[in-house]
Amino acid sequence: MTAAARLRPRAAQDLPARLARSAAATGHGHHLRTEDVPGWLARRARAHRFAVRRTPLDRLDGWSFQPNGGDLVHHSGRFFSVRGLAATVDEGPFTSWRQPVIHQPEVGVLGILAKEFDGVLHFLMQAKMEPGNPNLLQLSPTVQATRSNYQRVHRGAGVRYLEYFADPARGRVLTDSLQSEHGSWFYRKSNRNTLVETTADVEPHADFRWLTLGQLGELLRLDHVVNMDARTVLACFPMPAPEPGALHSDTELLSWFTAERARHDVDVRLVPLAGVDGWERDADGIGRPDGRYFRITGVTVEAGNREVTGWSQPLLEPCGTGVAAFVYRRIGGVPHVLVHAKVEAGYLDTIELAPTVQCTPGNWDPVRAEQRPPFLDLVLAAAGRGDAHYAVEHSEEGGRFLEARIRYLFVAGDEETAPLEPPPAYRWVSVGQLNSLTAHGHYVNVQARTLLACLTSGAVRL
Amino acid sequence: MTAAARLRPRAAQDLPARLARSAAATGHGHHLRTEDVPGWLARRARAHRFAVRRTPLDRLDGWSFQPNGGDLVHHSGRFFSVRGLAATVDEGPFTSWRQPVIHQPEVGVLGILAKEFDGVLHFLMQAKMEPGNPNLLQLSPTVQATRSNYQRVHRGAGVRYLEYFADPARGRVLTDSLQSEHGSWFYRKSNRNTLVETTADVEPHADFRWLTLGQLGELLRLDHVVNMDARTVLACFPMPAPEPGALHSDTELLSWFTAERARHDVDVRLVPLAGVDGWERDADGIGRPDGRYFRITGVTVEAGNREVTGWSQPLLEPCGTGVAAFVYRRIGGVPHVLVHAKVEAGYLDTIELAPTVQCTPGNWDPVRAEQRPPFLDLVLAAAGRGDAHYAVEHSEEGGRFLEARIRYLFVAGDEETAPLEPPPAYRWVSVGQLNSLTAHGHYVNVQARTLLACLTSGAVRL
Numbered sequence: 001m002t003a004a005a006r007l008r009p010r011a012a013q014d015l016p017a018r019l020a021r022s023a024a025a026t027g028h029g030h031h032l033r034t035e036d037v038p039g040w041l042a043r044r045a046r047a048h049r050f051a052v053r054r055t056p057l058d059r060l061d062g063w064s065f066q067p068n069g070g071d072l073v074h075h076s077g078r079f080f081s082v083r084g085l086a087a088t089v090d091e092g093p094f095t096s097w098r099q100p101v102i103h104q105p106e107v108g109v110l111g112i113l114a115k116e117f118d119g120v121l122h123f124l125m126q127a128k129m130e131p132g133n134p135n136l137l138q139l140s141p142t143v144q145a146t147r148s149n150y151q152r153v154h155r156g157a158g159v160r161y162l163e164y165f166a167d168p169a170r171g172r173v174l175t176d177s178l179q180s181e182h183g184s185w186f187y188r189k190s191n192r193n194t195l196v197e198t199t200a201d202v203e204p205h206a207d208f209r210w211l212t213l214g215q216l217g218e219l220l221r222l223d224h225v226v227n228m229d230a231r232t233v234l235a236c237f238p239m240p241a242p243e244p245g246a247l248h249s250d251t252e253l254l255s256w257f258t259a260e261r262a263r264h265d266v267d268v269r270l271v272p273l274a275g276v277d278g279w280e281r282d283a284d285g286i287g288r289p290d291g292r293y294f295r296i297t298g299v300t301v302e303a304g305n306r307e308v309t310g311w312s313q314p315l316l317e318p319c320g321t322g323v324a325a326f327v328y329r330r331i332g333g334v335p336h337v338l339v340h341a342k343v344e345a346g347y348l349d350t351i352e353l354a355p356t357v358q359c360t361p362g363n364w365d366p367v368r369a370e371q372r373p374p375f376l377d378l379v380l381a382a383a384g385r386g387d388a389h390y391a392v393e394h395s396e397e398g399g400r401f402l403e404a405r406i407r408y409l410f411v412a413g414d415e416e417t418a419p420l421e422p423p424p425a426y427r428w429v430s431v432g433q434l435n436s437l438t439a440h441g442h443y444v445n446v447q448a449r450t451l452l453a454c455l456t457s458g459a460v461r462l
Numbered sequence: 463m464t465a466a467a468r469l470r471p472r473a474a475q476d477l478p479a480r481l482a483r484s485a486a487a488t489g490h491g492h493h494l495r496t497e498d499v500p501g502w503l504a505r506r507a508r509a510h511r512f513a514v515r516r517t518p519l520d521r522l523d524g525w526s527f528q529p530n531g532g533d534l535v536h537h538s539g540r541f542f543s544v545r546g547l548a549a550t551v552d553e554g555p556f557t558s559w560r561q562p563v564i565h566q567p568e569v570g571v572l573g574i575l576a577k578e579f580d581g582v583l584h585f586l587m588q589a590k591m592e593p594g595n596p597n598l599l600q601l602s603p604t605v606q607a608t609r610s611n612y613q614r615v616h617r618g619a620g621v622r623y624l625e626y627f628a629d630p631a632r633g634r635v636l637t638d639s640l641q642s643e644h645g646s647w648f649y650r651k652s653n654r655n656t657l658v659e660t661t662a663d664v665e666p667h668a669d670f671r672w673l674t675l676g677q678l679g680e681l682l683r684l685d686h687v688v689n690m691d692a693r694t695v696l697a698c699f700p701m702p703a704p705e706p707g708a709l710h711s712d713t714e715l716l717s718w719f720t721a722e723r724a725r726h727d728v729d730v731r732l733v734p735l736a737g738v739d740g741w742e743r744d745a746d747g748i749g750r751p752d753g754r755y756f757r758i759t760g761v762t763v764e765a766g767n768r769e770v771t772g773w774s775q776p777l778l779e780p781c782g783t784g785v786a787a788f789v790y791r792r793i794g795g796v797p798h799v800l801v802h803a804k805v806e807a808g809y810l811d812t813i814e815l816a817p818t819v820q821c822t823p824g825n826w827d828p829v830r831a832e833q834r835p836p837f838l839d840l841v842l843a844a845a846g847r848g849d850a851h852y853a854v855e856h857s858e859e860g861g862r863f864l865e866a867r868i869r870y871l872f873v874a875g876d877e878e879t880a881p882l883e884p885p886p887a888y889r890w891v892s893v894g895q896l897n898s899l900t901a902h903g904h905y906v907n908v909q910a911r912t913l914l915a916c917l918t919s920g921a922v923r924l
Binding site (some may be wrong): 006093244248249253348 | 468469470471472474567568571609630635637638640656679705706709710711712713714716717720721723724725726729794796802810878882892894901902903
């Protein structure tokens with residue numbers, strides 16, 4: 001082998017086109033019709049017969065409040081803990097507060113395995129139960145593994161198909177980045193989002209099915225079918241970039257982002273859960289007397305067959321259904337969405353790019369009109385008229401959140417409702433620009449990634 | 463104006479070629495010969511007549527040790543503070559320690575202003591005094607400003623040329639990213655690194671001169687002439703990318719980086735300075751009885767003319783001259799350097815890409831041979847033989863560090879000394895790959911950026 005033969009092209013030029021071909025494959029894949037997927041999920045649910053019931057926090061098996069500070073922890077020190085967070089920020093109606101927060105410093109892996117059938121990329125999706133999901137079973141990535149799983153893989157940890165992600169030599173990595181999760185509920189949580197292609201024979205399993213990207217797009221038009229972990233990985237799939245340009249060049253966009261990240265004073269630290277003013281513990285959980293934001297509650301999972309044992313755990317239960325919406329426009333014929341450089345206390349670094357609107361409307365009822373989130377009324381009005389281009393309810397990470405429902409929307413804007421020169425923390429970005437930022441971590445937040453997954457998969461065309 | 467007319471190309475295709483043309487302009491620029499720059503710096507030093515003398519920490523004007531915890535702070539609460547840091551990491555000979563650290567949460571701006579003369583880009587460089595520089599005055603960016611300076615600009619803060627960086631509409635941003643600084647000495651410090659082009663007439667000033675990129679490359683071959691702030695901005699200048707490929711594709715490189723960042727357990731927190739075991743305060747400063755790592759010491763600056771008043775401040779004084787070296791090889795004809803995914807306690811997120819070797823050799827004398835940094839002996843041997851491709855001493859941030867000298871080297875490797883399959887935390891990257899990562903923050907550390915500046919400016923050709 002000569003030294004010259006060792007060089008590889010820096011970019012896989014054909015990948016976006018191969019993904020676009022898979023996105024165009026709708027109706028059926030090599031193995032399954034799209035319309036049969038919900039029935040298959042229902043059959044897997046019956047096969048496993050999971051039952052989830054609410055359980056007071058002080059009766060969760062293996063969990064307890066620490067004597068010093070009252071943090072809610074597992075006796076093994078593993079999984080995650082519920083701690084307190086104290087935040088001071090420099091803008092907005094709330095500049096200083098304390099809250100419970102989920103602390104899970106370990107980075108996990110969300111991995112989708114890809115393989116070509118008949119020349120079209122298919123993705124191996126799992127029918128996975130998570131206790132917080134409204135319908136328990138949803139389509140998840142091939143692998144959702146904690147780092148402990150991941151590092152134990154050679155000692156046989158039992159997470160199916162993990163070997164494709166633990167050993168890069170077994171396949172070809174198509175994308176792999178560290179992406180953040182909910183900045184209002186997690187303290188600096190991130191996971192690897194990775195897509196690996198194999199050409200090997202992959203052993204089938206009853207809980208897994210190969211689907212095209214187009215089929216996943218069709219399923220994203222249904223409520224509560226594609227789970228959050230799958231959506232965030234899908235958002236990172238590289239899209240074809242036929243855009244002739246954008247309202248702002250990539251450098252202008254990065255410069256604006258840099259300025260937004262640099263200008264904020266955000267001071268956040270972990271504090272003892274017992275020291276979180278304004279939150280109270282009652283028989284069932286931890287919440288606020290005013291009923292806002294969320295509660296910390298507990299569940300016990302019982303499995304009806306012999307393969308899986310039960311467990312109990314705390315979950316964070318949001319109060320009310322959220323809204324996450326991109327206002328969009330075609331600019332010079334190129335689809336753009338309006339991103340918001342949003343401060344959330346749990347981010348690693350001050351801001352990330354959020355949807356135009358991201359909030360739980362009920363939390364804003366008592367706030368003065370001029371302090372309500374910009375564009376919220378535009379989005380709610382369009383949704384109320386049935387006028388949104390896309391309006392589907394998805395749920396967030398069912399392993400940590402209980403019934404965390406968010407209504408995801410795309411709403412058309414025009415120069416009057418959403419001008420090309422928007423308020424300072426907002427900026428128009430082309431769909432291609434938003435997608436390319438997911439090659440790196442901590443740019444595009446998790447709610448924006450759900451909306452982006454609708455675009456990479458073809459569920460939504462703007 | 464039609465909507466189509468609003469689109470801009472996502473990338474400025476001509477910029478790398480324009481920078482390459484400026485890098486090729488050596489010997490003289492439009493205003494000054496390169497050989498006259500050291501004389502000009504010396505004249506500016508005489509014009510200002512600064513004097514710096516060492517001062518015990520308890521006699522620094524405006525600075526004091528806080529009664530609770532002993533942090534060293536300025537009475538205004540501004541500038542920076544010296545605090546304690548407690549770190550636990552999962553690898554290496556030292557897995558748990560405490561140390562003093564500089565805490566400066568505010569993000570500053572390092573900005574270079576560019577302008578074409580005779581069709582060649584020139585860069586406006588300042589002759590700037592910093593008390594920790596071995597020779598006091600060095601070439602610095604057009605602007606080094608704290609965020610307080612920056613945000614006060616419209617109220618007349620007095621930082622010359624700051625308006626070009628505070629108001630994007632006054633010029634064209636060519637690069638702008640948040641870059642980290644020394645992870646062993648700072649707690650999570652980062653600055654904006656930005657390059658802005660103007661076509662306007664720029665008012666001249668005696669402390670500023672326009673130089674080509676090629677001239678800056680020539681000056682980077684001299685010890686202690688181009689300061690750290692200038693070097694880190696230069697590293698981010700986009701290079702032409704004529705590389706036919708690289709040993710690893712960009713996706714493989716990012717995937718390896720993601721895995722390295724995800725696999726480490728790094729637990730770091732600020733603690734009171736008084737609680738830093740192993741460090742002692744004596745009449746002059748804070749240091750270790752074994753004389754290792756660094757000392758916290760103080761200086762008073764006196765200005766000999768009427769324009770500037772004096773001040774005093776603490777500085778961090780490293781013990782011994784450091785080494786930062788890239789081992790390089792041509793692979794398939796394309797220059798590659800061997801990067802190290804290095805854990806440093808002060809990084810925002812576990813690791814950044816460091817030079818192949820980055821350490822102060824004296825600190826490693828008492829450590830067992832098998833725990834010495836890989837490639838250190840290769841680099842020291844080449845330096846000892848006078849066999850390095852580049853070996854120049856530069857100093858680090860003279861506003862925070864006192865005589866922080868690092869010997870920067872490029873040392874050739876081959877399959878025997880530096881194989882294409884290196885140890886796990888090391889990876890070969892092409893020069894173009896390393897340069898393109900500087901478009902984003904927290905990939906390439908500050909020492910690697912000094913070496914990269916030698917490549918972007920043409921000081922070194924591999």
